[in-house]
Each structure stands twice: as C-alpha cells, then as structure tokens.
Amino acid sequence: MSLSYLAVWALMLVFAASAIYGLVWAIQRGQLQGFRAGARSIFDEEEPVGVPTDAPARGPGQRASEASPVGRVANEREGR
Amino acid sequence: METPGQGAGPGVDRDEVLRRAEIDASCRTPVMAFFASGVFWLLVGSALALLASWKMHSPEFLADWAWLTFGRVRPAHLSVVAYGWASMAGIGALLWLEARLCRVRLPWPGLLLAGCALWNVAVAGGTVEILAGRGTSVEWLEFPPFWAVLLGVVFLLITVVSMMMFAARRVAHIYVSQWYLFGAVLWFPFLYVMANVLIHGELARGVTQAATNWWFAHNVLGLWLTPIGLAAVYYLLPKILGVPIYSYHLSLLGFWTLALFYNWAGTHHLIGGPLPAWLVTVGVVGSVMMLIPVGTVALNHHMTTRGHFWRLKESPTLRFTVFGAMAYTAVSVQGSLTALRSVNEVVHFTHYTVAHAHLGVYAFYSMVIWAVMYYAVPRLTGREWPSARLIGVHFWCAAVGMAVYWVGLTWAGVHQGLQMNNPEVGFLEVVRYTVPYLWSRSLAGVLMTAGHLVFAYHLLKLASPSARWIRGPALFGRRRLQEVAP
Numbered sequence: 001m002s003l004s005y006l007a008v009w010a011l012m013l014v015f016a017a018s019a020i021y022g023l024v025w026a027i028q029r030g031q032l033q034g035f036r037a038g039a040r041s042i043f044d045e046e047e048p049v050g051v052p053t054d055a056p057a058r059g060p061g062q063r064a065s066e067a068s069p070v071g072r073v074a075n076e077r078e079g080r
Numbered sequence: 081m082e083t084p085g086q087g088a089g090p091g092v093d094r095d096e097v098l099r100r101a102e103i104d105a106s107c108r109t110p111v112m113a114f115f116a117s118g119v120f121w122l123l124v125g126s127a128l129a130l131l132a133s134w135k136m137h138s139p140e141f142l143a144d145w146a147w148l149t150f151g152r153v154r155p156a157h158l159s160v161v162a163y164g165w166a167s168m169a170g171i172g173a174l175l176w177l178e179a180r181l182c183r184v185r186l187p188w189p190g191l192l193l194a195g196c197a198l199w200n201v202a203v204a205g206g207t208v209e210i211l212a213g214r215g216t217s218v219e220w221l222e223f224p225p226f227w228a229v230l231l232g233v234v235f236l237l238i239t240v241v242s243m244m245m246f247a248a249r250r251v252a253h254i255y256v257s258q259w260y261l262f263g264a265v266l267w268f269p270f271l272y273v274m275a276n277v278l279i280h281g282e283l284a285r286g287v288t289q290a291a292t293n294w295w296f297a298h299n300v301l302g303l304w305l306t307p308i309g310l311a312a313v314y315y316l317l318p319k320i321l322g323v324p325i326y327s328y329h330l331s332l333l334g335f336w337t338l339a340l341f342y343n344w345a346g347t348h349h350l351i352g353g354p355l356p357a358w359l360v361t362v363g364v365v366g367s368v369m370m371l372i373p374v375g376t377v378a379l380n381h382h383m384t385t386r387g388h389f390w391r392l393k394e395s396p397t398l399r400f401t402v403f404g405a406m407a408y409t410a411v412s413v414q415g416s417l418t419a420l421r422s423v424n425e426v427v428h429f430t431h432y433t434v435a436h437a438h439l440g441v442y443a444f445y446s447m448v449i450w451a452v453m454y455y456a457v458p459r460l461t462g463r464e465w466p467s468a469r470l471i472g473v474h475f476w477c478a479a480v481g482m483a484v485y486w487v488g489l490t491w492a493g494v495h496q497g498l499q500m501n502n503p504e505v506g507f508l509e510v511v512r513y514t515v516p517y518l519w520s521r522s523l524a525g526v527l528m529t530a531g532h533l534v535f536a537y538h539l540l541k542l543a544s545p546s547a548r549w550i551r552g553p554a555l556f557g558r559r560r561l562q563e564v565a566p
Contacts, residue, residue: 004281004283005283008274008277008278008283011270011274012274015267015270015274018266019267019339022262023336026254031253031254032329032332034253035327035328035329035332036324036328037253038253038255038256038328039318039324039325039328039331040324041251041253041255042181042255042257042315042318042319043318043324046099046100047100047319047322048322049322049323049324050322050323051322052320052321052322052391052395053319053320053322054319054320054395054397054398054455054555
C-alpha cells in the first residue's frame with residue numbers, strides 16, 4: 001500500500017511539474033511576447049483580418065473578392 | 081478593412097501552410113464520427129433526463145421497473161451526458177481545432193475511428209451496468225472500473241494524437257486556444273486515470289474518498305469541458321467576426337490563472353462535511369480566485385464582440401457562441417459566490433445546485449459545442465446546413481428551455497434551502513413546496529429535448545444524399561445566400 005501512495009505522490013509531482021515546465025518553456029520561447037501578432041496568428045491570406053468567415057457569399061453591391069471564404073468556394077463552384 | 085494577408089500569423093511559412101480545406105478534409109471522418117456519436121448520446125441522455133425529472137414530481141411513474149428507478153436513471157443520465165455527449169462532441173471539436181491551430185493533417189484517422197468505436201462501447205456498457213444496478217455510486221465515476229479502463233485508453237490515444245500534431249505544427253506561435261486544449265489533453269486524462277486508481281483501487285477511502293471524488297468531479301468541468309469550450313470561443317469569435325481578440329495578453333493571463341486556481345476548487349462541494357477545515361477553505365479560496373480568469377475571459381469576449389452584436393441577427397454560430405460565452409461568465413461568478421460558506425449553507429443539497437450545474441454544462445458548454453458543429457460541419461463535409469429555420473428552432477428551444485430550467489430551480493432551491501434550515505418547517509412541507517418548480521423543470525426538459533431532436537434531424541438531413549452542396553452559410557433572416565440576388 002505504501003508503495004502505491006508513493007507512486008500517487010510521484011505522479012502528482014509530475015503533474016504539477018508539467019504545468020510549471022510549460023510556463024517556463026513558454027516564457028523562454030517568447031510565447032508570452034508579441035501579443036498583437038499572436039492574436040492575429042489564426043488569420044492568413046486565405047482568411048484575413050477584416051473578413052468575417054460566416055457571412056453571405058456575396059451581398060448586394062459586394063465584389064466576389066470581398067466574399068467570405070465559404071462564399072468564395074461557392075462562387076468558384078458556380079463560376080462567378 | 082486591412083489588406084488581405086496582413087493578418088498572417090508570425091512564423092508562418094506561406095509555402096508550407098496547408099489550405100484549411102485540406103486540413104478539414106483530413107479531419108472529416110474521425111471528427112464527424114465523434115460528433116455523430118455525441119449527438120446520439122445527447123438523445124439518450126435527454127430521454128434519461130426526462131425520466132429522472134418526471135419521477136421527481138410523479139414518483140409512481142415507472143416505479144415498478146428496477147432498471148428505471150430514480151437511483152439508477154439519474155446517474156445513468158449524468159454519465160451518458162458527461163462521457164457520451166459532452167466528451168465525444170468535445171473530442172471531435174478538440175481534434176478539429178488542434179489540426180487547424182497546428183496547421184497539420186489529423187494523424188491516425190483509422191485509429192481515432194477505432195477509439196471512437198471503443199468509447200461508444202464503453203459508454204454503452206457502463207450505462208447498461210448502471211441501469212442494471214451495478215454502478216459504483218461515486219458521482220461522475222459511476223461506470224464500473226472495467227469500462228473506465230477502456231475510456232482511459234482512448235483518453236491516452238487522444239493525448240498522443242494531440243502531441244503528435246503539436247510536434248509537427250507549422251506555426252511558431254501557440255495561439256491561446258491551443259493552450260486551453262493542452263490543459264484538456266494533458267491534465268484531464270491524468271486526472272481521470274488518477275481518480276479511478278485512487279477510488280476504485282481502494283487507496284482513498286472514507287473522507288479521503290469524498291475529497292478525491294469532488295476534486296475529480298469539479299475538474300471534469302474545470303480541466304476538461306471548460307478548456308475545450310473556451311478554446312472554441314477564443315477561436316470562433318475572431319474567425320466569425322474577422323477581428324482579432326481584443327486583449328491577447330488578458331487571454332493568456334486567463335489561461336494561466338485558470339491553470340493555477342481551478343483544480344483547487346473541488347472541495348467546496350464538501351462544505352459542512354467532516355473534512356479538515358483548511359481543506360475546505362482551500363477549495364473556497366480557489367473558487368473565489370477563479371474570478372480573475374473569468375473576469376479576463378468575460379472582458380475579452382465582450383470587447384471583441386462589441387460593435388458586432390448586430391451580427392447575432394444573422395449568424396447562427398455567433399448566436400450559439402455568444403450565448404455560451406455569456407453563460408460561462410454567469411455560471412463562473414455564480415460558482416464563486418456559491419462556494420462561500422454563508423451561501424453554501426443555504427443552497428447546498430437543494431435544486432439550486434442542479435440548476436447551477438446545468439448552467440455550466442448546458443448553457444455554456446453545450447451551446448459552444450453546437451456553435452462548433454454549426455461552423456465546422458459544413459467545412460468538414462462540404463455541405464451546408466439545409467435550413468436556417470431549423471437552426472433557429474434548435475436555438476430557441478435550448479435557450480428558452482435552459483432559462484425556464486434555471487429560473488425555476490434556482491428560485492425553488494434558495495427557498496428550499498432556507499426552509500430546510502428552519503426547524504419550524506417540516507421536511508414534507510418543503511418537498512411539497514418544490515413540486516410546481518419540478519414540473520417547470522420537466523417542461524423545460526421537454527423543450528430542450530425537442531431542440532435536440534430538431535438538431536439530430538437536421539444533422540441527418542445534412543448527411544442525406546439529397547442535401548445541397550455548400551453554397552454559403554445558412555444564415556438567419558433575409559441575408560441568406562439563397563435569397564441574395566446574384
């Protein structure tokens with residue numbers, strides 16, 4: 001039984017250490033810097049900042065290039 | 081509006097970047113299998129919920145069937161919803177989000193499909209055992225250990241697949257959603273295995289078992305469902321609106337403070353129990369400190385959406401996301417306040433707690449997961465949701481049902497708690513007082529289940545051969561693509 005408790009405690013320490021290691025690793029790799037660029041890392045040429053991805057393919061008076069990515073697929077399929 | 085491409089992330093080699101369509105295609109089969117399984121268990125869980133709810137005000141209903149007695153149906157409902165619906169749909173969302181965030185194809189699709197099948201077998205087997213009267217009676221760990229081992233194996237598979245995607249990632253920056261998903265895939269499988277070993281391995285007994293039980297049970301929400309839900313919100317809100325998160329540094333502060341405080345909170349469930357006072361106090365302090373990450377999340381979500389609230393009129397994904405995000409703030413603040421001893425001594429062991437739990441798992445988590453499905457499924461399958469009207473029916477059934485549920489049970493719970501603390505009031509009198517509110521719960525349950533049926537029907541319709549290929553998002557109102565003049 002005492003060996004089991006020891007194993008549990010050891011694993012608990014590994015658990016806590018993994019979180020601390022993650023934080024230290026993130027600081028050392030500069031993950032907690034450059035917040036403006038970080039916030040934009042999910043955008044790119046395919047889905048740029050400023051273009052909603054859940055909007056009509058092409059609204060009235062809107063150019064096809066201004067359509068949302070989903071809409072662009074529809075436009076391409078329909079040859080617009 | 082900015083020039084296209086200006087928003088490309090740091091460290092992204094554009095030649096290396098996979099098109100999202102390729103990433104989504106690699107996710108299609110495993111993620112859709114997890115989503116579809118989740119929806120199936122949602123329907124089973126809803127049926128068990130209605131049964132349990134009905135028995136609260138009409139205890140004679142199906143009372144002669146041992147399999148369907150309240151003591152079995154209620155834990156079966158909880159287990160099916162937690163491990164069937166929430167976990168399976170959550171794993172689908174998690175895999176899709178990680179593939180997109182790391183910009184890699186989803187590895188091992190065949191093995192993930194096998195994992196999905198194994199998970200279904202485990203949930204089915206565990207649920208049948210609970211209904212047969214062989215549940216463990218340990219809340220949130222009611223499946224007998226054999227089925228828990230199977231779930232543990234799949235949890236480890238998900239962790240390995242996540243780590244593989246992370247190791248092969250094509251972006252230098254780790255987006256905030258990725259941090260939350262780390263929390264889910266690294267910490268929760270560990271917690272699940274550890275809690276099972278401690279409790280079923282008989283290392284933790286008596287008071288220690290209760291402490292272990294609630295340390296684990298609270299972390300199901302804190303380190304499994306919450307990280308997946310928040311990762312999804314932090315991804316969907318900017319993507320739907322086309323604007324970056326308002327304050328990225330606050331979002332990271334929110335993650336690290338959640339990592340620091342959330343897993344302390346579980347012992348607030350044992351206020352008044354025979355635990356050392358310091359252990360309960362640690363839980364109370366951890367719960368109140370959660371106001372910090374919750375504050376950062378609430379501020380960020382609100383400020384990101386500000387100026388775009390009009391889009392709630394047309395975007396189904398945004399509507400579900402915003403509802404879920406607001407419910408996260410509400411349930412978290414309510415949770416911090418409920419953990420205070422003075423509040424807890426009134427509302428503990430009342431219907432208030434049941435309403436609170438549903439505000440978390442339903443109003444926050446489930447609404448966000450539906451948002452992920454409404455956004456991801458068309459991109460995974462290439463087919464659009466056939467009917468904006470059906471999405472609207474689903475939303476309003478879920479939202480109104482949840483509101484009726486929460487208001488009725490919260491009101492009844494507070495009153496019930498005050499009456500139970502008053503020695504002048506007889507126990508049966510308190511029970512009779514709650515009956516009308518228990519009917520309101522069943523009514524709310526019928527409404528929510530109707531929404532789930534509509535959603536399941538809609539998903540089937542999307543998968544049917546007659547479904548349309550994608551032409552643009554199914555939006556509410558007149559701005560639907562089909563109604564926009566070419």
